[in-house]
Amino acid sequence: MDILNDITVICFSPTHTSRTIAEAVAAGMNGKPGGTDGHAGASQQIRTVDLTLDRSDSPITVGAGETVVLGTPVYAGRVAPEAVRRLRRIQVAAGASVPAVVTVTYGNRDYEDALVELYDLAVSLGLSPFAAGAFIGEHSYSTPEMPVAEGRPDTLDLADARIFGGECARKLDSPGAFAPFHIKGNRPYKEVKHSGNQIVPETADDCPLCGECVRVCPTGAVSIDLNARKVLTDPALCIRCCACVRACPAGLRTYTTPFTAFLHEHCSARRDPETFL
Numbered sequence: 001m002d003i004l005n006d007i008t009v010i011c012f013s014p015t016h017t018s019r020t021i022a023e024a025v026a027a028g029m030n031g032k033p034g035g036t037d038g039h040a041g042a043s044q045q046i047r048t049v050d051l052t053l054d055r056s057d058s059p060i061t062v063g064a065g066e067t068v069v070l071g072t073p074v075y076a077g078r079v080a081p082e083a084v085r086r087l088r089r090i091q092v093a094a095g096a097s098v099p100a101v102v103t104v105t106y107g108n109r110d111y112e113d114a115l116v117e118l119y120d121l122a123v124s125l126g127l128s129p130f131a132a133g134a135f136i137g138e139h140s141y142s143t144p145e146m147p148v149a150e151g152r153p154d155t156l157d158l159a160d161a162r163i164f165g166g167e168c169a170r171k172l173d174s175p176g177a178f179a180p181f182h183i184k185g186n187r188p189y190k191e192v193k194h195s196g197n198q199i200v201p202e203t204a205d206d207c208p209l210c211g212e213c214v215r216v217c218p219t220g221a222v223s224i225d226l227n228a229r230k231v232l233t234d235p236a237l238c239i240r241c242c243a244c245v246r247a248c249p250a251g252l253r254t255y256t257t258p259f260t261a262f263l264h265e266h267c268s269a270r271r272d273p274e275t276f277l
């Protein structure tokens with residue numbers, strides 16, 4: 001690899017954990033503090049293309065001299081469908097070979113087939129994935145009363161992500177960097193049964209209508225009815241990502257699902273990142 005390759009993080013990350021991980025991997029590739037295995041002193045530029053709030057159709061072109069780090073959340077053991085839709089906008093410039101690291105972040109239950117799915121998506125977009133990692137982030141449905149992977153990614157996770165980034169940089173410099181490698185997961189991917197879930201986050205009556213939940217919603221599902229002085233949520237657009245719940249400065253937006261208690265009870269034992277190179 002030309003070690004002066006610039007690094008482009010491309011992510012979809014409603015509650016920011018997937019972006020945090022992908023950026024830590026990129027920092028490790030670049031030998032930033034904590035990524036002691038990377039190219040210390042290397043001078044790559046790192047830029048982030050965060051597609052969470054970008055609902056446009058405009059292409060995201062990547063080309064020669066770039067290495068891409070993809071970061072998406074796991075939903076139901078697969079890549080979040082909204083992430084798949086947005087990443088499909090990536091276009092590799094004609095004739096360019098663009099190395100890619102694929103990362104998924106999941107809420108301490110399991111990532112099942114998401115990492116192979118993201119790898120396959122990268123290949124189908126014309127990228128050249130050569131490393132993959134599954135990391136842990138606080139579960140979207142975690143609450144203060146019933147936490148699930150609370151506070152993750154934490155300092156240990158970020159150190160692991162940066163170390164992985166260093167390993168990625170070294171692999172890119174080695175002969176045979178693009179040889180086939182094993183990634184945990186199944187093909188065909190697990191089927192996701194659509195539950196017909198119509199539950200959406202709710203807003204308490206004393207909401208001051210600050211509009212933050214409207215701003216952070218990736219799908220435009222939230223609006224404010226000024227006449228009724230109410231926050232409205234469109235169940236057909238809502239992907240239950242909980243970005244609005246996390247972002248509400250007054251703690252007045254909540255999402256109540258029986259799944260939270262299940263996760264709290266059964267998925268609290270700490271899981272560690274898994275990487276494949």
Ligand SMILES: Cc1cc2nc3c(=O)[nH]c(=O)nc-3n(C[C@H](O)[C@H](O)[C@H](O)COP(=O)(O)O)c2cc1C
Pocket residue numbers: 012013014015016017018019072073074075076077078105106107108109110111136137138139140141239240241242
């Ligand atoms: C609809 C939905 C489905 C999810 N499914 C899973 C899952 O199958 N396994 C898991 O461990 N976490 C699951 N999660 C939790 C997220 O993967 C996790 O919280 C992740 O860190 C969110 O990424 P983000 O911060 O980039 O939005 C799910 C979250 C949502 C909203």
Ligand code: SF4
Pocket residue numbers: 203204207208209210211212213214231247248249250251252253
């Ligand atoms: S972010 Fe919270 S306080 Fe602001 S409008 Fe939404 S629910 Fe109301």
Ligand code: SF4
Pocket residue numbers: 014200201216217218219220221222233237238239240241242243244245
């Ligand atoms: S309304 Fe639904 S899609 Fe929008 S931020 Fe909230 S949970 Fe996510």
